[in-house]
Amino acid sequence: MFIGAHMSSPLSTVPERTVKIGGNTFQIFSHSPRIWKISVNESEREKFKSEMKVWNIDANKVLVHASYLINLASPKDEVWQRSKALLKEEMKIAHLLGLKYVNVHPGSKLKESLEWGLKRCAQAIKEVHDDSPKDVTLILEIVAPKGGNIGYNFEQLQKIKDIAKVDLKFTYDTCHGFDGGYDITTKRGMEDLVNEIKATIGMKNLLMCHLNDSKYPLGSAKDRHERIGRGYIGIKGFLNFFSFEEFQKIPLILETPGKDEEHAQDILTVRKIFSQLGINNTK
Secondary structure (H helix, E strand, O other), rough: OOEEEEEEOHHHHHHHHHHHHHOOOOEOOOOOOOOOOOOHHHHHHHHHHHHHHHHOHHHHHHHEEEEOOOOOOOOOHHHHHHHHHHHHHHHHHHOOOOOOOEEEOOEEOOOOHHHOOOHHHHHHHHHHHHHHOOOOOOEEEOOOOOOOOOOOOOHHHHHHHHOOOOOEEEEEEHHHHOOOOOOOOOOHHHHHHHHHHHHOOOOEEEEEEEEEEEEEOOOOOOOOOEEEOOOOHHHHHHHHHHHHHHOOOEEEEEEEOOOOHEEEEEHHHHHHHHHHHHOOOOO
């Protein structure tokens, strides 16, 4: 079982803090997610890599989350160009940190058509892919259907990959999916989700899971995360979700409210859910 949380800076402290909260993987921002400029201190970067070894964290299970400013589907040329440039820098920083995966949202097409947005995003992804380190893989995350977003179902994500013609991988977010109508609280809903994934991107290409409860009911399209068991998915919902083996072994990254203490509590909650299902969840 691989589980952890989105961890705050400084980067060099993340591996140790991850282990202390009961995790064995994590997600980070490589820089401030709300500014266009990237700056990572070289000594901090090298200490991070050293601490990864000290605390025995598998870099292949770790996720870098790209900046919130990036919009790969933006119809505004200046934003689109800056988004591509920033994502290229994110890919380079991940390489320098010794990490393999960079997670990004497909973006918002604003008032343009869905087809236009899918093509716009795919064009950006192709360019970023071709101009990035080959040992770093771009991961597209399913998003909530709000604000002109594209990529809120797996058919759209697969279309982006088909158009871009690059080896994309994917992240499932339990809150975003719930926002978009994927009912993981029922057996039928989970069967439909797994079947859709298999028919589009393929389960082997779903590499990560953002594990979040939802502050709002099914299909609300609000994108408001809640702590595990305290939202509309709830403990029973996650018991159903994890009863499907497809989601038992991929890294589970919490993006729930709170800091290290709250994340430690949520990780313990997830481990208890696994135990209730009779699933080995040792560290």
